[in-house]
Amino acid sequence: MSIRTPLARVRGLGTAKDGTHHWWLQRVTSVALVPLVLWFVISMLSVSRADYETFQHWLSNPVRAGLMVTLLLAAFYHANLGMQVIYEDYVRPEGAKVVAVLATQFVLFLLGAISVVAVLKIALA
Known part of the structure; x- marks a missing residue:
């Protein structure tokens, strides 16, 4: 038998502060993706009819390459955060949740790394 009130017991069961x-x-x-995606759409429209050499010259600008890499990193990280929340809220049992989170993190990290390498390869060619 506890002399603690129900509210005191619940307070002890709060979040992990994460x-x-x-x-x-x-x-x-x-918030970071909003201007980056707008920049990306406008930029892709401006070079939509360009050949590879023109696009490579366009992407070889350090600011453009940096913005493209930043867009990719932010997008993949944002996707990882969002999928983690979905898994934590809707996937049961706990083992399936852990496997889903780890698999998603691995796939998104791999795709992000491949994307960044592709941008750098084009920009530095």
């Missing part, structure tokens, strides 16, 4: 950080990272990456 949800706020995750929430903020999702918001920061989404």
Whole structure:
């Protein structure tokens, strides 16, 4: 028998203090993606009819290559954060959740690394 009130017992079962950080990272990456995606769409429209050499010259600008890499990193990280939340909220049992999170992290990391290498290969060619 406990002399603690129900509210005191619930307070002891609170969060692990990690949800706020995750929430903020999702918001920061989404805010960062807004101008990056706008830049990307406008840029792709401007070089949509260009040949490979023209596009390579366009991407060889360090600012453009840096923005492209930043876009890729932010997009893949944002996707990772979002998928993790979905798995944590909707996937049961715990083992399946862990496997899904790890598999998604691996696949998104691999795709992100391949994308960054591709951008750098084109930009530095």
